[in-house]
Amino acid sequence: KPLVFSGVQPTGNLHLGNYLGAIRKFVALQENNDCIYCVVDLHAITAQLVHDDLRGQIRSIAAAFIASGIDPKKHIVFNQSAVPQHAELAWVFNCVARIGWMNRMTQFKDKAGKDRENASLGLLAYPSLMAADILVYRATHVPVGDDQKQHLELARDIAQKFNIDFQEKIRAAGTGVDMVVGEEPIHGFFPLVEPLIDGPAPRVMSLRDGTKKMSKSDPSDLSRINLMDDPEEIAKKIRKAKTDPEGLPSELEGLKGRPEADNLVGIYAALADRTKADVLAEYGGQQFSVFKPALADLAVHVLSPITSEMRRLMDDTTHIDAILKDGGERARARAEKVMGDVFDIVGFLR
Numbered sequence: 001k002p003l004v005f006s007g008v009q010p011t012g013n014l015h016l017g018n019y020l021g022a023i024r025k026f027v028a029l030q031e032n033n034d035c036i037y038c039v040v041d042l043h044a045i046t047a048q049l050v051h052d053d054l055r056g057q058i059r060s061i062a063a064a065f066i067a068s069g070i071d072p073k074k075h076i077v078f079n080q081s082a083v084p085q086h087a088e089l090a091w092v093f094n095c096v097a098r099i100g101w102m103n104r105m106t107q108f109k110d111k112a113g114k115d116r117e118n119a120s121l122g123l124l125a126y127p128s129l130m131a132a133d134i135l136v137y138r139a140t141h142v143p144v145g146d147d148q149k150q151h152l153e154l155a156r157d158i159a160q161k162f163n164i165d166f167q168e169k170i171r172a173a174g175t176g177v178d179m180v181v182g183e184e185p186i187h188g189f190f191p192l193v194e195p196l197i198d199g200p201a202p203r204v205m206s207l208r209d210g211t212k213k214m215s216k217s218d219p220s221d222l223s224r225i226n227l228m229d230d231p232e233e234i235a236k237k238i239r240k241a242k243t244d245p246e247g248l249p250s251e252l253e254g255l256k257g258r259p260e261a262d263n264l265v266g267i268y269a270a271l272a273d274r275t276k277a278d279v280l281a282e283y284g285g286q287q288f289s290v291f292k293p294a295l296a297d298l299a300v301h302v303l304s305p306i307t308s309e310m311r312r313l314m315d316d317t318t319h320i321d322a323i324l325k326d327g328g329e330r331a332r333a334r335a336e337k338v339m340g341d342v343f344d345i346v347g348f349l350r
């Protein structure tokens with residue numbers, strides 16, 4: 001079975017972008033894959049060091065995973081800091097990756113802002129830790145939103161450089177596999193990961209501005225639908241969502257140059273598990289005054305069972321803590337084995 005890995009940062013309230021870009025895909029992938037889903041708490045301190053309630057945030061992401069339908073018995077749900085091998089492999093990758101690669105990352109540039117010299121070293125090294133998260137399990141498939149595409153390309157670059165630089169050592173250790181990189185056959189240790197970004201809403205945009213990503217850090221709460229919003233709030237935010245004066249087109253072509261309309265149709269399609277073309281076949285020619293209430297009903301229908309289950313799980317966190325503990329132990333057993341192989345390849349004594 002292919003091995004799927006992905007993570008979500010415990011840095012604030014989850015929103016519809018996190019749900020459609022990531023968590024909903026995590027749920028769907030459980031059927032035919034072996035999955036490891038991680039609350040990436042080490043990443044949470046890269047942009048902001050001190051958090052009011054990091055433990056509570058970690059539990060709430062785990063609760064969102066479970067409430068959305070992830071099965072922690074068949075798959076693994078855990079928090080990153082419970083498995084020290086993530087940080088250990090990240091250190092090796094810090095020595096594989098080049099500073100120039102990190103400086104080119106758009107997420108670093110956005111989050112560091114103008115005062116780059118004053119950003120944390122952790123923020124710069126973020127993609128190296130992300131590569132380690134995935135590769136410490138030698139996972140092959142990573143479901144993420146479109147904003148993470150560049151980081152996954154970097155994970156491939158790191159894996160490739162490690163494989164090439166250590167080729168002879170990998171052969172000597174006998175833990176590698178034959179693979180082709182470009183045209184060249186090599187004997188590598190780490191797989192080149194495949195991002196899973198497809199679907200009708202790979203990048204959910206702000207409800208106030210169709211050219212900006214829906215994000216936790218947007219100062220306007222009206223820009224996003226939070227997983228913890230109640231039905232009235234969801235309906236209000238969709239009613240107030242920015243649109244243009246025209247009705248919905250019947251063909252996909254008609255969404256070109258209309259980012260807000262495109263976004264709402266994409267959200268509808270993703271929530272209903274349909275294509276955008278299919279949604280337009282039903283709503284083409286209708287006004288937003290008809291489409292928006294239908295979208296609000298659908299969003300409430302999909303999200304409210306998740307919200308109430310999350311609330312229930314957060315009332316008494318014993319269950320969530322037990323899931324994270326068990327998941328952490330199972331993840332560590334796997335990561336220890338891979339890290340042992342890495343020690344042998346790099347030449348550390350163990």
Ligand code: AQP
Nearest residue numbers: 008009017018021022144145202203204214215216217
């Ligand atoms: N708007 C989005 N559309 C689709 N997918 C998205 N993701 C995030 N925003 C969108 C996906 O959610 C997963 C978890 O993301 P994260 O934990 O890395 O959080 P983030 O990307 O930092 O989330 P935000 O809301 O965008 O935070 P800020 O405001 O800090 O930038 C990832 O798979 C991500 O692609």
